[in-house]
Amino acid sequence: MAGTDARRESLAALQAIRSGCVIPAHPLALTADRKLDERYQRALTRYYIAAGAGGIAVGVHTTQFAIRDAKHGLLRPVLELAATTARSALPRLGGSLGAPITAPFALVAGVVGPTRQAVAEAELAQSLGYDAGLLSLAALRGSDHAAILAHCREVADVIPLVGFYLQPAVGGIPLDYAFWRAFAEIPNVIAVKVAPFDRYRTIDVIRGVTDAGRTDIALYTGNDDNIVGDLVTPFALGGGEPRRFVGGLLGQWAVWTRRAVDLLDQARAASETDHVPADLLRTGAALTDANAAVFDVRHRFAGSIAGIHGGDDGCVLFGYPVRDPQRYGVGEADEQGRLVSIEEKPERPRSDRAITGLYLYDNQVVDIAQGLTPSARGELEITDVNKVYLAQGRARLVDLGRGFAWLDTGTHESLLQAGQYVQVLENRQGVRIACVEEVALRMGFIDAAACHRLGSAVNSEYGRYVMEVARSFEPPGRRPSRS
Secondary structure (H helix, E strand, C coil), X not given: CHHXXXXXXXXXXXXXXXXXXXXXXXXXXXXCCCCECHHHHHHHHHHHHHCCCCEEEECCHHHCHHHHCCCCCCHHHHHHHHHHHHHHHCCEEEXXXXXXXXXXXXXXXXXXXXXXXXXXXXXXXXXCCCCEEEECCHHHCCCCHHHHHHHHHHHHCCCCEEEEEECHHHCXXXXXXXXXXXXXXXXXXXXXXXXXXXXXXXXXXXXXXXXXXXXXXXXXECCCCCHHHHHHCCECCCCCCCECEEEEEECHHHCCHHHHHHHHHHHHHHHHHCCCCHHHHHHHHHHHHHHHHHCCHHHCCCCCHHHCCCCCCCEEEEEEECCCHHHCEEEEECCCCEEEEEEECCCCCCCCEEEEEEEEECCHHHHHHHCCCCCCCCCCCXXXXXXXXXXXXXXXXXXXXXCCCCCCCCCHXXXXXXXXXXXHHHHHHCCCCCCHHHHHHHCCCCXXXXXXXXXXXXCCHHHHHHHHHHHHHCCCCCCCCCC
């Protein structure tokens, strides 16, 4: 009976994938000493369920590929933890206490490596109750299409397959129309995550799937630079009905997941009417602009904030472009984002990147700090800590760039300018900077009713702003009273 129930749930999950949903790429929660933090890992899984996601992708880039290293041995524990947590957290739709029927929720496992490794990972995922495997082909660079397709078929013999077109800038293999046409003919392919960050390559995938006649293969956007555009566009690239992206499988949707669910609902509503509201297109442009900061487009994704841990030890500094770098500590990085120099208020700066006051360190920072001697002004200097990491070759510089505003307040004049900047921005745009209630609402940590209650407890302009934010997030007919 248990096997029958599991089979029914898996079929429902596969149907949920085909119908379309939000599938966040599950991050990895680590303790301060970089061990798996099971408590927070479970909390992340429960958050995605509560936010309305239709599934999760585990063991993918956002989870960090290093979990597969023998010295960590985390692939099975991470996959198993997500699966067991999801099953216990899913809302019941019926059945008995011993055999509940739960809401459909897709478990997708990342599958990587050469064929032997990929098949073994697919078998592990299948044994843990995963519904599909997201297949990375990066390990097959240099292989011809016939070899890559043979690899895909072997993995598909083990588990339903979600194809993955990863952008070449971060290790993906360029794959043309002919490949995707042949890939779509593999019977156990159920979906494709399209993430080449290239409109022509995106169209190659859609045309290949369309020409194969596989209307049952779902298209998922992974193009963080064009999420809304993908979701609202009907692609008429062959005979029959135009093809559409039915959902997204995105690392970017690992945060703000509730808002991602709302965005997908809006895109679907627009698709049904063949009218795309201008506000939705504006949201898409703003989302692309924000992603440029998160994914470090300027440096070909070398310093993506989403991968800030990156499995590396050392320190991470954050740089911000300024017009007068002579006033600041300045960092210079190579093409891979490695820090190559730090200068304090240089007369002839090597870059325009001021070092901000935000740093990330590994545990060695404690030993380094203990070994410092006071500077001429009698203080232990954070710059001396950074120079130790620099000398060890274990320092990186992430460019905050566009989408961020960093304000120095080290002088009376700069403090006044920062205050005026905040005042002008808040007054002109009608928003509050660092309103924690609004941040919690947008991140899905609280709902609109809770946000409204918090605002109503504060009799001030700030409290009224919080209540107005809550009202703007409530659907029509369910807004809290204005009392």
